[in-house]
Amino acid sequence: MGIPESDTLMTHSQEIIDLYSRHVIGNYTRYPVCLVRGEGSYVWDAEGNRYLDFFPGWGCGLLGHCPPQVVEAVREQVGTLIHVPNTWYTEPQGRLAEALAQRTGWGGQCFFCNSGTEANEAVIKMARLWGGPERYKIITMYNSFHGRTMGALSATGQPKYHQGVEPMLAGFVHVPFGDLDAVARHIDSETAAIMLEPIQGEGGINLPPAGYLEGLRQLADKHRLMLIFDEVQTGMGRTGHWYAHQDWAIVPDAVTLAKALAGGVACGGLIARPEFAAKLRPGTHAATFGGNPLACAAALATIETIEQQGLLERARQLEQQFRQRFEAMRARSPLIKEIRIKGVMIGVELTTDGAPVVASCLEKKLLVNCTHGTVLRLLPSLLLSDAELNEGCDIIEEALTR
Ligand SMILES: Cc1ncc(COP(=O)(O)O)c(C=O)c1O
Numbered sequence: 221m222g223i224p225e226s227d228t229l230m231t232h233s234q235e236i237i238d239l240y241s242r243h244v245i246g247n248y249t250r251y252p253v254c255l256v257r258g259e260g261s262y263v264w265d266a267e268g269n270r271y272l273d274f275f276p277g278w279g280c281g282l283l284g285h286c287p288p289q290v291v292e293a294v295r296e297q298v299g300t301l302i303h304v305p306n307t308w309y310t311e312p313q314g315r316l317a318e319a320l321a322q323r324t325g326w327g328g329q330c331f332f333c334n335s336g337t338e339a340n341e342a343v344i345k346m347a348r349l350w351g352g353p354e355r356y357k358i359i360t361m362y363n364s365f366h367g368r369t370m371g372a373l374s375a376t377g378q379p380k381y382h383q384g385v386e387p388m389l390a391g392f393v394h395v396p397f398g399d400l401d402a403v404a405r406h407i408d409s410e411t412a413a414i415m416l417e418p419i420q421g422e423g424g425i426n427l428p429p430a431g432y433l434e435g436l437r438q439l440a441d442k443h444r445l446m447l448i449f450d451e452v453q454t455g456m457g458r459t460g461h462w463y464a465h466q467d468w469a470i471v472p473d474a475v476t477l478a479k480a481l482a483g484g485v486a487c488g489g490l491i492a493r494p495e496f497a498a499k500l501r502p503g504t505h506a507a508t509f510g511g512n513p514l515a516c517a518a519a520l521a522t523i524e525t526i527e528q529q530g531l532l533e534r535a536r537q538l539e540q541q542f543r544q545r546f547e548a549m550r551a552r553s554p555l556i557k558e559i560r561i562k563g564v565m566i567g568v569e570l571t572t573d574g575a576p577v578v579a580s581c582l583e584k585k586l587l588v589n590c591t592h593g594t595v596l597r598l599l600p601s602l603l604l605s606d607a608e609l610n611e612g613c614d615i616i617e618e619a620l621t622r
Contacts, residue, residue, distance in 0.1 A: 232254075232266055232267070233252065233253055233254035233265060233266045233267060234252075236254040236266065237252060237254065251582060253265045253269075253582075254266040255271075258273070258276075258281075258284075258285025258286055259284075259285055259286055260284045260285060260286075260601070260603060261273055261276070261284050261285075261600070261601055261603070261604050261605070261608045262285070263276075263285060263587070269585060270585060271582075271585045271586065271587050272585060272586050272587070272608060272611055272612050272615075273285065273587045273600075273601075274586060274587060274588045274598040274599075274600045274612050275587050275588055275589045275597070275598060275599055275600070276484075276587075276599070276600070276601055277479075277484050278479075278589075278599075279421070279453050279458075279479040279480060279599045280479045280480055280484050281480070281483075281484055281599075281601055282456055282457065282458055282479075282480030282483070282522075282564075282599075282601060282602055283480075283483050283484075283522060283525055283526075283531075283601055283602060283603055284601035284603045284604070285484070286484075287483050287484075287521075287522070287525055287603070289483075289521040289522075289524060289525045290482070290483035290484065290485070290518050290521045290522055290525070292521070293517045293518055293520065293521035294485065294514060294517060294518050294521075296517070297312070297513055297514050297517035297518075298514060300513070301513045302512065302513065302514050303509065303512040303513065303514065304512075304513070305508060306506065306507075306508075306510065306511065310511075310512075310513050310516070311513075312513045312516035312517045312520060313332060313511040313512075313513070313516045315516070315520055316330070316332070316489075316511070316516040316519050316520055316523075317329065317330035317332075319519075319520060319523050320477070320489060320491055320523075321491060323462040323463070323523075324462070324463060324475070324491060325466065325471075326471045326493065327493070327494070328474075328475075328491040328492055328493055328494075328497070329491070329492060329494060329497035330489055330490065330491050330492075331489065331490045331492075331497075331500055331505070331510070331511075332487065332488065332489050332490075332507070332510040332511030332515070332516070333488040333489070333490075333507040333509075333510040333511075334478075334486045334487065334488050334507060334509050334510060334515070335367070335478050335486060335488045336366075336367050336372075336450075336452035336453075336476065336477075336478035336479060336488055337366070337367025337368055337369045337372040337373075338367075338369070338478075338488050338507060338510075339452065339476035339477060339478050339488040339489060339490050340366045340367050340371065340372040340375060340415075340450060340452070340476050341367075341369055341371045341372055342476075342490045342500070342505055342507075343415070343448050343474050343476050343490050343492070344358065344371045344372070344375065344415075345371075345500070345504065345505055346446075346474065346490070346492060346496055346497075346499050346500055346505075347412045347413035347415070347446045347448065347474075347496075348391075348412060349499035349500070349504060350412065350413075350446055350495075350496050350499045351412025351413070351446070354409070354410065355409070355410055355411060355412040356390075356391045356410060356412055357391045357392070357393055357408070357410045357411045357412060357413075358375060358391060358392055358393070358411075358412060358413045358414070358415050358448075359392075359393045359394075359395060359403055359406055359407070359411060359413070359414045359415070360375045360376070360377055360392055360393070360394055360395075360414075360415045360416060361377050361394065361395060361396065361397040361416050361417075361420070361423075362377040362378070362394050362395065362396050362397060362423075363377060363378060363397055363420055363423030363424065363426065363592075364376055364377045364378070364394075364397070364416060364417055364420060364423060364450075365378065365381075365417070365420075365421065365422035365423060366415070366417075366450055366452075367452075368381075370385075370388070370389055371389055373385070373388065374388040374389035374391075374392045375392050375415060377394035378423075391410075393406050393411075397416070397420055397423070397426055397428075398426075398428060398429045398432055400431075400432055400435040400436065400439070403436060403439060404439055407439065407443050407445070411443065411445055412445065412446060413445055413446035413447070413448055414436055414439070414440055414445055414446070414447050414448065415448040415449075415450065416436070416448075416449065416450065417449070417450045417451070417452075417453065417454065418433060418449050418451065418454055418464045418465045418467075418468070419453075419454050419459065419464055419562055419565060421452075421453035421454065421565070421591075421597075421599075422453070422591055422592075423591070423592065424560075424567055424569070424591055424592045424595040424597075425560045425561075425562075425565055425566065425567025425591075425595060425597060426560065426567075427560055427562060428468075433465065433468045433470050434468060434470055437470045437471070437472075440473070446473045446474065446496060447472045447473050447474075448472065448473065448474045448475075448476070449463070449464075449465050449472045449474070449475045449476070450475075450476050451463050451464055451465070451475050451476060451477055452476055452477060452478045452479050452488075453479055453565070453599070454562075454565060455475070455477045455479070455480065455481070456477065456479075456480040456481055456522065456523075456526070457480070457526045457531055457532050457535060457563075457602060458480060458535065458563050458564055458565050458599070458602075459535065459562045459563035459564075459565055460532055460533075460535040460536040460539065460562070460563040461532065462532070463475055464562065467562070471493075473492060473493050473495075473496050474490060474491065474492035474493070474496055475490070475491045475492075476488070476489070476490050477489040477490070477491070480522070481519050481522065482515050482516075482518035482519035482522055483518050483519070483521060483522040483525070484518075485514065485515050485518035485519075486509075486515060487515035487516070487518065487519050488510075489519075526602070529603075531602040531603070534602050534603075535563035535564050535602055536563065538563070538564050538600070538602070538604060538609065539561050539562065539563050539564070541606065541609055542561055542564075542566050542598070542609065542613070543559065543561050545609070545610070545613040545617075546559045546561075546566075546568055546613075547559065549613075549616070549617050549620065552617075553617075553620045553621065554571065555570050555571055555572055555620050556568060556569075556570060556571070556620070557569045557570060557571045557594075564598075564599065564600050564601070564602060564604070565599060566597065566598040566599070566600070567591075567595045567596070567597055567598075568595065568596040568598075569594055569595050569596075570594045570595070570596060570620075571594070572594065573593060573594065574590030574593060574594050574595065574596050575590060575593075577590065577596060577616070577619045577620060578590045578596070580618075580619035580622055581615055581616060581619050584615045584618065584619070585615075586612050586615040586616070588612075588616065596616070600612075
């Protein structure tokens with residue numbers, strides 16, 4: 221049996237769900253909805269229902285669904301050159317590296333791959349190559365999330381994700397996020413690097429305490445360690461800066477990116493200061509699809525859109541608007557314990573299980589996420605309109621009242 225022609229494609233969610241149950245490995249918990257189309261802040265299912273998406277693409281949809289400039293750039297690139305290996309030079313990769321490095325404020329050189337976990341694998345290898353055989357340990361944080369491949373998973377400080385696939389890679393030391401003394405206590409002669417998300421995402425949208433990131437920079441300088449920021453979730457303007465760490469005016473040694481980097485097209489990246497970047501010499505690391513012209517064209521269009529439409533500023537406006545809405549809700553609802561927001565990275569800690577709230581929002585055609593059981597997590601688009609923001613917040617408020 222071949223692939224059906226487009227006019228005979230199945231159009232009911234249940235038929236697709238049945239196909240999945242027969243042929244797709246069941247490693248994800250999925251909602252019983254088959255999405256077929258997206259535009260801006262909305263997606264549509266196979267039955268034609270429209271959903272307002274406050275969690276587009278699990279953080280990849282920073283410009284919403286099918287952002288026009290990205291669509292155009294991909295259309296143009298796909299008919300020109302889709303993929304060539306990294307044995308050749310291509311203009312989009314060179315231009316993207318330049319654009320990313322220029323926006324750090326501290327320069328840097330780039331390596332490209334296809335996902336966040338791969339970007340973190342690359343930086344883990346870079347840290348070990350830089351540290352040499354004697355210094356291979358990396359200090360990372362509890363409640364962190366760095367990805368699902370074995371290196372990034374070992375870096376992830378959440379034992380629940382390690383269960384059943386141990387032993388983890390040696391050399392990762394986990395300490396509580398926000399505790400500078402704990403980091404200092406665990407540095408020894410074998411330590412090569414400190415690696416963390418400047419704002420923890422999957423761990424519950426946890427903001428760093430005052431002075432913490434600056435303190436880590438000082439510790440790294442004092443002990444000659446590499447300071448690595450995983451900006452896979454925080455990067456590309458989500459927090460109102462190109463890179464979240466720019467809010468604290470610190471210079472890291474390397475930053476990893478993915479998710480929003482290419483407007484929803486798979487693309488991962490690593491930017492490192494030259495001293496560290498030089499350690500990835502030919503033969504040390506590679507990714508066949510990494511930095512392909514299609515992904516790089518999409519990423520360049522993403523950067524252009526953010527710049528041309530003033531979306532870093534918009535992130536700060538949306539932060540204020542969401543804050544006002546959630547503060548007002550908190551005044552009315554005992555279910556809201558704490559609100560943690562930076563740009564369009566929003567965590568609302570509830571005093572109760574978040575799953576029924578997510579289910580109730582879905583019923584009202586609003587897509588939101590819950591992490592760590594009780595934290596409602598929103599990663600909306602920078603192109604969200606005021607009206608859409610209010611529409612979604614009204615639904616959340618109704619769900620909390622229920
Ligand atoms: C901070 C952070 N790092 C790494 C990853 C892994 O990215 P990917 O799923 O693209 O491998 C994620 C994914 O949620 C993340 O939030």
